[in-house]
Amino acid sequence: MRVASMALLCLGVVMASLFGARNGDAYSDYRAAVAAEQPATLPGPQARLNGWLSVGGVGWGAGVVLVVAGAVLARRQQAADAAGGSSADRVDFGVQVGKVLQEIEQLGALLEPLPMDADQPEVRERLDLMSTDVILPAVDARYQYIARHGLGTFTEYFSPFSAGERNLARCWSAITDGHAVVAREALQRARAAFLEAQQRWEAAEAAL
Amino acid sequence: MSQSTVRPYPELSIPAIVLGTLQGVVMTASFVYIALKLGFGLAGSTVAAIMGFVFLRGIMRRRSIVENNINQTVASGINTASAGVVFTLPALFLLSVGDPTLANIPVWPLCFAAVAGSLMGIVLIIPLRKQMVEFERLRFPSGTAVATLLKSPGEGLSQGMLLVGGALLAAGLTVLVNLAILPEELDLGHLVGLPAWAPFALYVSAANFGAGLLSGRGGLPFLAGGVLAYLIVAPAAVLLGWVPAPVGMEAEALEGYYAGETYGQMLRPLGIGMLIGGALAGVFAALPAVTGAMKSLQAAAKMAAEQGSSPEEVPPALVGVGALGAFVLLFIAAWLATPELGLGTALLVAVVGSLWLGLAGIIVAQATGQTDISPLSGLALIAVTLMFFLTGGNVTAAILIGVAVCIATNQCADMMQDLKTGHLVGSVPREQQIAQLLLCWVGPFVAIGVLMLLWNAPGDGTPGFGPDSTACLQQTGECLMAPQADVLRGIIEALQNSDAAVDKYVGGAVIGGALSVFPIGGVAVLVGLAMYLPFSITLAYGIGCFVAMGLERARGARFIGGKLVPVSAGLIVGEALTQLIWTGARLAMQQLGGG
Numbered sequence: 001m002r003v004a005s006m007a008l009l010c011l012g013v014v015m016a017s018l019f020g021a022r023n024g025d026a027y028s029d030y031r032a033a034v035a036a037e038q039p040a041t042l043p044g045p046q047a048r049l050n051g052w053l054s055v056g057g058v059g060w061g062a063g064v065v066l067v068v069a070g071a072v073l074a075r076r077q078q079a080a081d082a083a084g085g086s087s088a089d090r091v092d093f094g095v096q097v098g099k100v101l102q103e104i105e106q107l108g109a110l111l112e113p114l115p116m117d118a119d120q121p122e123v124r125e126r127l128d129l130m131s132t133d134v135i136l137p138a139v140d141a142r143y144q145y146i147a148r149h150g151l152g153t154f155t156e157y158f159s160p161f162s163a164g165e166r167n168l169a170r171c172w173s174a175i176t177d178g179h180a181v182v183a184r185e186a187l188q189r190a191r192a193a194f195l196e197a198q199q200r201w202e203a204a205e206a207a208l
Numbered sequence: 209m210s211q212s213t214v215r216p217y218p219e220l221s222i223p224a225i226v227l228g229t230l231q232g233v234v235m236t237a238s239f240v241y242i243a244l245k246l247g248f249g250l251a252g253s254t255v256a257a258i259m260g261f262v263f264l265r266g267i268m269r270r271r272s273i274v275e276n277n278i279n280q281t282v283a284s285g286i287n288t289a290s291a292g293v294v295f296t297l298p299a300l301f302l303l304s305v306g307d308p309t310l311a312n313i314p315v316w317p318l319c320f321a322a323v324a325g326s327l328m329g330i331v332l333i334i335p336l337r338k339q340m341v342e343f344e345r346l347r348f349p350s351g352t353a354v355a356t357l358l359k360s361p362g363e364g365l366s367q368g369m370l371l372v373g374g375a376l377l378a379a380g381l382t383v384l385v386n387l388a389i390l391p392e393e394l395d396l397g398h399l400v401g402l403p404a405w406a407p408f409a410l411y412v413s414a415a416n417f418g419a420g421l422l423s424g425r426g427g428l429p430f431l432a433g434g435v436l437a438y439l440i441v442a443p444a445a446v447l448l449g450w451v452p453a454p455v456g457m458e459a460e461a462l463e464g465y466y467a468g469e470t471y472g473q474m475l476r477p478l479g480i481g482m483l484i485g486g487a488l489a490g491v492f493a494a495l496p497a498v499t500g501a502m503k504s505l506q507a508a509a510k511m512a513a514e515q516g517s518s519p520e521e522v523p524p525a526l527v528g529v530g531a532l533g534a535f536v537l538l539f540i541a542a543w544l545a546t547p548e549l550g551l552g553t554a555l556l557v558a559v560v561g562s563l564w565l566g567l568a569g570i571i572v573a574q575a576t577g578q579t580d581i582s583p584l585s586g587l588a589l590i591a592v593t594l595m596f597f598l599t600g601g602n603v604t605a606a607i608l609i610g611v612a613v614c615i616a617t618n619q620c621a622d623m624m625q626d627l628k629t630g631h632l633v634g635s636v637p638r639e640q641q642i643a644q645l646l647l648c649w650v651g652p653f654v655a656i657g658v659l660m661l662l663w664n665a666p667g668d669g670t671p672g673f674g675p676d677s678t679a680c681l682q683q684t685g686e687c688l689m690a691p692q693a694d695v696l697r698g699i700i701e702a703l704q705n706s707d708a709a710v711d712k713y714v715g716g717a718v719i720g721g722a723l724s725v726f727p728i729g730g731v732a733v734l735v736g737l738a739m740y741l742p743f744s745i746t747l748a749y750g751i752g753c754f755v756a757m758g759l760e761r762a763r764g765a766r767f768i769g770g771k772l773v774p775v776s777a778g779l780i781v782g783e784a785l786t787q788l789i790w791t792g793a794r795l796a797m798q799q800l801g802g803g
Contacts (some may be wrong), residue, residue: 020715021474036454045710052711062721071725132769155500162342170634172274176362182217
């Protein structure tokens with residue numbers, strides 16, 4: 001189905017664009033006459049629209065239909081991937097968030113004894129690694145989640161997830177600037193946001 | 209160390225606002241001048257971030273990445289007015305030279321319209337932040353580059369070196385191009401004998417390549433759109449005889465004619481149509497997400513009120529008040545500028561103008577989010593066309609809305625870039641949004657003020673800029689040609705002859721809408737943008753995408769985050785800074801040399 005959907009989509013977009021780009025005869029002749037510095041009458045907007053439809057309308061319309069058909073097939077394929085697990089690269093959101101929460105606990109222990117002006121490169125490095133290894137795969141898999149739960153439900157758990165991610169970035173900035181207290185606060189806010197994301201994800205899974 | 213020594217972590221602070229405002233005003237004034245002189249605008253985020261390092265972090269010893277983010281947000285937000293005003297409003301001045309009925313420039317209504325556009329751009333973007341930055345995860349290459357710059361004090365030495373290395377590479381390349389040692393485009397197609405109507409050239413720009421590197425796989429539909437437009441549609445149209453040859457034109461000139469016709473009369477307007485259709489369909493497709501984002505904003509505001517804390521975003525009620533205020537201001541501007549049209553038409557102009565402004569803002573934010581390239585002039589053209597027909601050919605009303613749309617769309621793109629930067633450095637979005645809302649009026653007044661000053665500068669009633677100005681007629685160093693405005697003047701004159709590509713806009717919009725059914729968001733906007741732009745830009749960007757994909761496959765995601773992102777950010781930052789310095793030096797040399 002994946003190959004068929006892409007083939008339909010590509011063929012459709014080529015046809016629709018090719019015939020969509022074509023000008024009606026009257027307008028093409030007008031342009032050629034202007035270029036040759038000969039007198040010519042410019043067709044009005046309505047005449048231009050009718051002129052184009054008469055020479056390119058059928059090809060363009062057929063192309064649009066193929067585009068829609070290909071896109072609908074692609075949507076079905078994506079939904080099947082999300083539901084049936086035929087795709088090998090499925091990423092479990094709940095597992096990823098669980099890993100983030102574990103790492104936040106450990107980072108909290110590292111940050112706890114730090115004085116105000118302390119710089120802690122290890123915290124920054126671990127935050128960077130968490131971002132690349134744990135958060136990024138969940139972000140990249142967001143279309144799986146949309147296909148699984150629908151866009152509305154997806155936003156319910158992905159919104160606090162993103163807020164948590166932003167607070168981890170704030171923790172990174174604050175520790176760089178020597179504001180360990182702010183870094184701790186940001187880490188706690190990130191923890192609360194990821195917990196909320198986890199709860200909402202579980203609710204979305206339970207509702208399936 | 210005890211808690212009593214805890215310092216506040218500055219973010220939305222007076223030093224950040226003052227420094228950002230000062231930089232914004234200076235940049236707006238100078239960029240208006242530069243755009244009138246050279247025909248292109250410049251972005252201010254990178255410069256503002258570096259000045260923030262110098263003043264806030266260096267001289268004032270204030271260590272706060274998020275405070276510098278506010279400084280840079282304020283400065284670039286004010287500067288959005290420079291391009292918004294200078295690409296549209298000067299056309300009204302130029303047209304007034306040949307049409308005495310336009311000589312009375314309605315300055316205050318124009319200021320109101322410009323402020324309305326600026327405010328509308330901001331309130332539109334606030335509820336879309338979650339959709340574009342958090343859910344769609346658009347890359348916003350410039351925003352990512354500025355975030356990398358802001359975070360540089362905490363990055364290791366090796367990442368700092370990569371950032372600087374990328375910037376130096378970009379600076380070298382930019383200088384070589386500016387000195388004409390390297391061409392602006394490498395015409396590879398010409399080398400293998402391809403005709404001009406099947407262009408295969410590479411745009412020599414480090415920033416463009418860097419944007420492709422940052423986008424990776426997500427940018428591929430943009431390249432596909434370029435291939436479709438320039439290697440399939442354009443050659444097929446010529447070979448199928450759909451572009452009739454003008455009588456008596458020589459073969460050599462014919463090749464250029466075909467290239468111009470396929471681009472200007474076919475692909476570009478079709479691309480604009482696709483952008484419109486794609487964005488419109490995208491709005492409907494994203495409605496559940498935007499509704500979810502609004503609910504989340506409301507819930508956060510309610511929870512913060514209950515807990516006595518501050519919400520992380522400005523409350524939806526304030527967004528609503530801002531939108532209403534901007535609409536009323538636009539209506540007043542339309543009514544004051546063209547009282548002869550009556551209240552009903554002024555209301556219609558304000559309603560349609562606001563709707564188009566919203567849609568155009570989304571298009572530009574999506575386009576810059578994915579490619580860093582903004583189809584600003586095309587969208588302003590549509591605004592002017594719409595208003596021109598809606599008001600029965602009233603040029604003043606058309607340009608007034610054009611100014612508002614141009615500023616709003618620029619504001620949308622810039623603010624979304626800044627919010628992306630904020631997301632990456634951990635700023636509180638509310639602080640950025642408040643800063644922008646408080647200062648949204650500054651840029652329009654500065655830009656319009658500078659424009660009026662330059663127009664009246666000769667003091668003898670002759671135009672101060674444009675091809676009919678004394679300085680340009682005499683070809684002196686003071687000549688400000690205002691090339692973008694001259695193009696818009698030409699378009700308005702064409703509209704007065706009813707020359708509008710309605711068929712392409714309609715056809716493209718339907719294709720864009722159909723493409724939006726595809727489950728990956730933004731495909732229609734990318735394909736439309738590729739049709740709208742020359743292929744050389746798309747090709748260079750696409751090569752960047754392929755390089756990033758290859759590196760990710762070979763070296764993994766950590767390599768991308770740790771090595772490729774700083775290099776790409778350096779390429780973008782380096783070109784922006786070099787271009788700015790180069791432009792300043794060039795203008796200074798012209799003034800010193802008197803020509």
